[in-house]
Amino acid sequence: MKLEKSTTISLKTGVLGLAGKADGSLLYAACMDGRIFEINVESKAVSPFETAHTSFASGCVLLSERDTLISGGYDGCLLWHEVSTKRLIRRVPAHDFWSWQIALSADQKRVASVTGQFLVGSEKYEPAPATTPTVKVFDAISGEFVQSFEHRPPVLSVAFSPNGNYLAAANMMGEVRVWELATGKLAGEFKTPDFTSWGIIKSPHYLGGIYGLTFSPDGASLLCCGMGPMTDPMAGNGKMTWQRWAWNESPPKMHSQILDGERGTGLMETIGFAQDGKSFVMAGRQAQGNWNVALFSESDGKLLASIDAKSRITRHHFSSDGKTLFLAAAAGQPQRKDGQWPDYGHVQVLTICG
Amino acid sequence: MSLNDLQERGLLESTLVIAMGEFGRTPWLNASRGRDHYPNAWSLMMTGCGLKRGIVVGGTDEDGVDPDGRSFNEQNLFATIFTALGIDPYAEYDLPGFPTFHRVEERAEIISDILA
Numbered sequence: 001m002k003l004e005k006s007t008t009i010s011l012k013t014g015v016l017g018l019a020g021k022a023d024g025s026l027l028y029a030a031c032m033d034g035r036i037f038e039i040n041v042e043s044k045a046v047s048p049f050e051t052a053h054t055s056f057a058s059g060c061v062l063l064s065e066r067d068t069l070i071s072g073g074y075d076g077c078l079l080w081h082e083v084s085t086k087r088l089i090r091r092v093p094a095h096d097f098w099s100w101q102i103a104l105s106a107d108q109k110r111v112a113s114v115t116g117q118f119l120v121g122s123e124k125y126e127p128a129p130a131t132t133p134t135v136k137v138f139d140a141i142s143g144e145f146v147q148s149f150e151h152r153p154p155v156l157s158v159a160f161s162p163n164g165n166y167l168a169a170a171n172m173m174g175e176v177r178v179w180e181l182a183t184g185k186l187a188g189e190f191k192t193p194d195f196t197s198w199g200i201i202k203s204p205h206y207l208g209g210i211y212g213l214t215f216s217p218d219g220a221s222l223l224c225c226g227m228g229p230m231t232d233p234m235a236g237n238g239k240m241t242w243q244r245w246a247w248n249e250s251p252p253k254m255h256s257q258i259l260d261g262e263r264g265t266g267l268m269e270t271i272g273f274a275q276d277g278k279s280f281v282m283a284g285r286q287a288q289g290n291w292n293v294a295l296f297s298e299s300d301g302k303l304l305a306s307i308d309a310k311s312r313i314t315r316h317h318f319s320s321d322g323k324t325l326f327l328a329a330a331a332g333q334p335q336r337k338d339g340q341w342p343d344y345g346h347v348q349v350l351t352i353c354g
Numbered sequence: 355m356s357l358n359d360l361q362e363r364g365l366l367e368s369t370l371v372i373a374m375g376e377f378g379r380t381p382w383l384n385a386s387r388g389r390d391h392y393p394n395a396w397s398l399m400m401t402g403c404g405l406k407r408g409i410v411v412g413g414t415d416e417d418g419v420d421p422d423g424r425s426f427n428e429q430n431l432f433a434t435i436f437t438a439l440g441i442d443p444y445a446e447y448d449l450p451g452f453p454t455f456h457r458v459e460e461r462a463e464i465i466s467d468i469l470a
Contacts, residue, residue, distance in 0.1 A: 014387065032387075236386060285385065312385055332385035336419055341382070 001279075001295060002353040003307040003325070009044050011037060011345035014330025016314050017059035017102075018347065019069065024319035027326055028069050030057035031345055036071050036081065039347060041326075049081045051088035059315070061104035061111060063140060070140065072099035072113050080143055090143045094136055097153075104140060105160040110181070111140040112160065114169050116153020118206070125205055127152055127173065135169045137181070149179050157213040159222070168222055168247070172196060172209030176222060178247050190245055190252035195226035199233030207233050211269040211284070216298070217277035221255065222247045225271040225282050237265040237287040244301065258282075258296075262303040264289015270315045274322050274352075279304055283313035283327060293327065293350070309348055325350040357401065366402045370438050374398035381418040395421050398431075403438040404470045411467050429462030437464050 009027075017030030027039040034053035037046050053073030060071040068089065069081045076097055080089035095115035102113045114135050121128035133148035134155040151169050158169045166187060170176045174195045178188035196208045212225040221244050228239035240263040244256045268284035279295045286292035291306030293313060311329035318325055326349055333344040360366040378396020379389035395414045401407070415422045436443035436457060443464065447455040 014383070032383075330385075330387065333382040335382055336417060341417075344383070 001305040003293065003295065003305045004351045004353055005307070005309075006324070006349040006351045007041075007044070008349070009039055009041070009046065009347045010343045011039075011046060011347065012341075012343050014312075014314070014333075014345040015328035015347060016056060016330065017071065018315040018317050018326060018328035019060045019062040020317045020319075020326060021062070022064065022320040024317075024324050024326060027317065027347060028060050028062055029328060029345070029347060030060040030071050030073070032056045032330065034073060034075070036060055036069065036079075038083070038086070041349065047086065049086045049088075051079060051081070051091070053077060053079065055098070058099055059102040061102055061140075063104070063108045065108065066141065068141075070102065070104070070111050072102040074098040076115065078102065078111065078113060078138065078143070092138065092143050092145075094138070095134075096132060100154065100156050101158050103158045103160055105164045106162055107164050109140055110137050110146065110160070110164070112137045112158045112167055112169075114151075114155035114158045116151075116155045116171070118154050118172065127154065127171075127206070134171075135167070135177075135179075137167065147181070147184055149177070149184070151175070151177050154209070156209045156211055157224075159213045159215055161215045161219040162217060163219055166215075166219070168213055168215065170210035170213045170224060172206060174210060174224075176210065176213070176224065176245070176247070178222070188247040188252055190247060192224065192243060192245070192254065194228055194241055194243060194257075195224065197227075197229045197231075197233050197238060199230075201232045201234075203233065205233065208238065208267075211267065212271035212282070214272045214280070216244070217273055220248065221245055223271050223280065225268040225284070227265070227267040227284075235287070236267060236285070238267070239263055239265055240268050240282070240284065240286075240289070240292075242268065242271055242282050242296070256301045259302070262294075264291065266292060270313060272316060272318070273298065274318050275320050276322050281316050281318075281325060283309070283316055285312040293325075295352070305352070305354075307350065309350075311346065311348070313348075323352055325352055360402065367404060368402075370400065370403040370405075370435065372398065372400050372435070395419060395425075400435075400438075400468070405438060405468050406470055409468050411465055426465055427462070429458055429460065430465055433458045433462045434465040434468065437469060 013032040020027040036049040055074035076095040116134040119128040135149040174192040180187045210224040230238040266285045266287040283293040294306035315328040334342040377391040380392040433443040443458040
């Protein structure tokens with residue numbers, strides 16, 4: 001198996017969220033200027049939606065059968081957009097703080113958003129408890145609030161189980177909770193110390209966390225991604241990490257994780273399975289090593305293919321035929337040149353060969 | 355202690371409050387979506403010690419990249435701080451075996467617009 005760069009589509013600012021049509025003909029990018037763009041992959045034409053977030057747009061999901069795109073942003077709002085007209089359908093203030101990530105259930109009836117600010121809880125600097133719910137679920141069609149769950153902030157990532165019965169969310173401290181949506185009850189909970197750093201150089205504080213979260217195709221396990229602990233919190237050089245947990249075993253167990261010889265260092269921000277369920281992708285930023293996008297085998301977790309995308313990857317989207325991988329990217333912003341700010345966001349299109 | 359507390363207790367006229375960092379930050383983002391040290395153009399706030407209220411001096415271009423029009427450096431700043439505190443900014447010290455030490459070098463201009 002091999003990953004090959006096919007094309008790159010440039011956007012004005014960094015791309016933090018990505019959704020797309022199943023056939024990969026149209027993509028939707030949530031960008032750091034707060035705007036959402038539709039991208040025609042073949043022509044590379046980029047057109048904005050009418051209404052932007054008032055801060056970074058952090059994610060978007062497509063209701064493919066309903067002409068609707070939902071976006072989340074650091075303004076704490078969820079926006080419902082009509083895809084065909086690019087017009088705003090509704091704005092829902094979801095949180096008092098950032099929407100870090102949103103997720104759509106497989107039946108496209110529910111959208112979940114997670115939030116939370118790191119506020120010091122005590123002299124040990126651990127995060128303070130939440131004052132408002134950090135995990136919220138909305139009706140994806142009407143926008144009505146459905147239910148909320150408690151989780152220690154900041155909650156960075158969220159995922160629905162493939163059958164839509166469960167919702168999982170993970171935070172900066174490596175704590176993962178899974179709830180049964182029908183009853184609202186906590187169905188599973190585990191904590192991993194392998195994604196969180198305590199900075200003993202320069203500034204004492206926690207950082208890191210589980211940035212990407214996905215259920216396995218059978219729903220029995222959860223895959224988490226992020227970066228291993230660092231001594232210098234400013235270095236960004238913790239080991240690229242994924243772990244696979246059997247969340248509903250008692251107690252939950254970690255069954256596998258990335259092999260030491262197959263990883264470099266850097267923050268991994270996105271993880272998810274290909275449509276056939278036989279492989280999963282993990283991608284992010286490379287500090288050291290020779291890749292920042294890699295495909296792994298679902299069966300044994302071994303690395304199948306990798307590539308250095310030369311940009312910080314934030315989200316991914318597979319085409320339904322499994323042949324194309326779309327990556328949202330945010331490079332370092334170049335300095336102003338001749339009175340203009342060059343683009344620093346893009347969507348990369350990779351071909352999966354073999 | 356907040357500025358209101360200082361004012362209510364009559365201490366603001368004899369206290370200089372400065373909110374500043376040792377560096378500005380780049381108007382552009384680095385690859386970690388953060389901002390790096392940037393000494394070319396940055397801002398600070400001062401009040402108390404008889405400084406005029408609501409005065410803005412200096413400025414940058416629209417993007418915050420370069421100074422625009424009047425600008426001041428750290429020597430201007432410290433000359434102003436010493437003056438506001440009633441300390442001669444241009445005093446010199448001679449210590450055995452050392453070059454003459456200037457409190458503020460090159461008789462840098464005081465930012466007189468903000469002094470009452």
